[in-house]
Amino acid sequence: MDHAYIEDNQIADRYVMGTLPPEEVERFENHYLSCPECLDRLDLVEPLQRGFKRMAGQDAAKLAATRQLAFVAWLARLGRSRQIGFLLAALLLIAVLPAGLLLRGTAERGRELALARSDLEQERQRSEQSAAETARLRSKLEANQRDLASQRQQLAQAQQPQSVTVLNLDVERGASLSGGEPTHNVRLPARSGWIILSIPIDPPFQRSYVAVLWDTHGHEVKRIADLKNQSGTLSFSLPPSLLPPGDYSLTIEGLSGRFTFRVLPPA
Amino acid sequence: MGVDSTEAGPGPDEAAIAADLVRRIAAGETAAEGQLVERYRRGLRYLLHRLGALPDLADDVQQETFRIVIERLRHEGLADPAGLAPFLRGTARNLLIAERRKTARRRTWGDTGELAQAVAPAPSQLQSVLLDEEAEMVRRLIGELPTDRDRQLLLRFYVGEEDKDSICADLGLESLHFNRVLFRARQRFKELLERFQKQQVPVKEGR
Numbered sequence: 268m269d270h271a272y273i274e275d276n277q278i279a280d281r282y283v284m285g286t287l288p289p290e291e292v293e294r295f296e297n298h299y300l301s302c303p304e305c306l307d308r309l310d311l312v313e314p315l316q317r318g319f320k321r322m323a324g325q326d327a328a329k330l331a332a333t334r335q336l337a338f339v340a341w342l343a344r345l346g347r348s349r350q351i352g353f354l355l356a357a358l359l360l361i362a363v364l365p366a367g368l369l370l371r372g373t374a375e376r377g378r379e380l381a382l383a384r385s386d387l388e389q390e391r392q393r394s395e396q397s398a399a400e401t402a403r404l405r406s407k408l409e410a411n412q413r414d415l416a417s418q419r420q421q422l423a424q425a426q427q428p429q430s431v432t433v434l435n436l437d438v439e440r441g442a443s444l445s446g447g448e449p450t451h452n453v454r455l456p457a458r459s460g461w462i463i464l465s466i467p468i469d470p471p472f473q474r475s476y477v478a479v480l481w482d483t484h485g486h487e488v489k490r491i492a493d494l495k496n497q498s499g500t501l502s503f504s505l506p507p508s509l510l511p512p513g514d515y516s517l518t519i520e521g522l523s524g525r526f527t528f529r530v531l532p533p534a
Numbered sequence: 535m536g537v538d539s540t541e542a543g544p545g546p547d548e549a550a551i552a553a554d555l556v557r558r559i560a561a562g563e564t565a566a567e568g569q570l571v572e573r574y575r576r577g578l579r580y581l582l583h584r585l586g587a588l589p590d591l592a593d594d595v596q597q598e599t600f601r602i603v604i605e606r607l608r609h610e611g612l613a614d615p616a617g618l619a620p621f622l623r624g625t626a627r628n629l630l631i632a633e634r635r636k637t638a639r640r641r642t643w644g645d646t647g648e649l650a651q652a653v654a655p656a657p658s659q660l661q662s663v664l665l666d667e668e669a670e671m672v673r674r675l676i677g678e679l680p681t682d683r684d685r686q687l688l689l690r691f692y693v694g695e696e697d698k699d700s701i702c703a704d705l706g707l708e709s710l711h712f713n714r715v716l717f718r719a720r721q722r723f724k725e726l727l728e729r730f731q732k733q734q735v736p737v738k739e740g741r
Contacts, residue, residue, distance in 0.1 A: 301552075
């Protein structure tokens with residue numbers, strides 16, 4: 268660190284003012300320890316800086332005092348009645364100011380309280396909405412769980428081996444249930460399954476047919492409408508539950524003759 | 535900061551002188567010990583003053599610093615003889631810190647005497663007069679400046695503690711002009727200070 272550098276960068280001034288970075292402080296202290304020139308400089312800068320600060324302080328104090336004096340002079344120039352008026356106004360201000368501040372504080376607290384209440388109410392409403400939504404979702408979940416259980420049950424049933432029994436019927440013209448033994452027998456399946464009845468028809472074919480299933484007492488068991496001709500055959504399925512063991516006859520509206528068959532119990 | 539064309543630490547002369555002192559003290563030359571004290575006494579004293587040591591404490595710490603450093607140089611020397619100034623500085627700082635810690639340990643809170651000492655004392659009447667005189671000299675110095683721009687420069691630097699770059703940028707000044715104004719201000723203040731000190735001597739002698 269040489270003196271040109273110290274002078275160019277105001278190192279001594281900044282050291283005294285305390286605005287020099289720590290690394291520069293260290294370098295400068297190591298330098299001035301044996302440098303009478305820099306110590307002279309420091310001895311000069313220190314009172315200079317102190318003088319500037321004191322002068323600035325004095326000026327500020329003088330300015331404040333001048334303002335106060337100007338105010339007092341203005342007050343003194345007023346007439347007695349104005350002075351009394353001013354004094355009363357000042358006293359009133361002193362008396363009212365704390366109350367005003369208190370009222371202002373109270374109003375602020377009131378506003379804060381109202382705000383807090385409003386927030387609380389909103390929070391409560393949100394909480395209620397949330398509870399209702401939870402209940403709705405729970406109900407929906409339960410319904411879905413029920414549906415799922417039902418579908419699983421159906422799936423389990425569907426996965427069980429199904430037996431399908433196909434019965435091809437021939438028309439027995441002039442035959443009746445009481446007329447004799449049916450020529451077609453069908454045995455009910457041991458487990459779940461379906462019985463498919465297949466009936467041959469002759470042309471001319473109709474647009475649709477209606478089949479009626481009768482029991483041995485002549486009661487109608489089932490009516491199947493809207494049957495379509497499929498290559499000279501009408502086919503439809505019946506659940507075994509509809510056909511307890513016994514004799515049955517089937518008529519097709521629009522066609523003569525009936526088809527008889529016997530349902531046998533499962534083997 | 536501006537371009538630093540110099541190396542940190544002591545200059546070549548200082549390094550050579552310090553190394554010579556270290557060598558001679560290690561060789562047992564008593565005169566070298568006196569030269570060491572003479573060379574660094576003022577700087578060490580100023581350093582302790584800057585670190586906030588009161589005069590009595592500064593005296594004690596300074597004396598203890600020289601004792602420790604000379605003992606060390608007599609028996610062990612220095613690994614870097616040119617680093618004598620940093621070694622002195624470090625020893626003085628450490629001693630002052632240790633002294634403050636010792637004082638802090640002894641302190642009893644609630645002791646009114648200690649509390650009274652802890653409060654910075656108000657300046658005495660004489661000190662106040664001297665401080666006012668310093669302010670007056672600065673006021674006179676400011677009043678003698680040829681331009682308002684130079685007045686602003688000094689006030690912003692010494693009172694506002696603004697840095698040189700921002701002052702120069704605001705006032706449209708060159709670095710050289712800034713340095714010149716500061717240099718002249720210091721010189722003028724020096725003259726005023728010396729004149730004031732000369733005036734004080736006859737007063738003291740007259741009493």
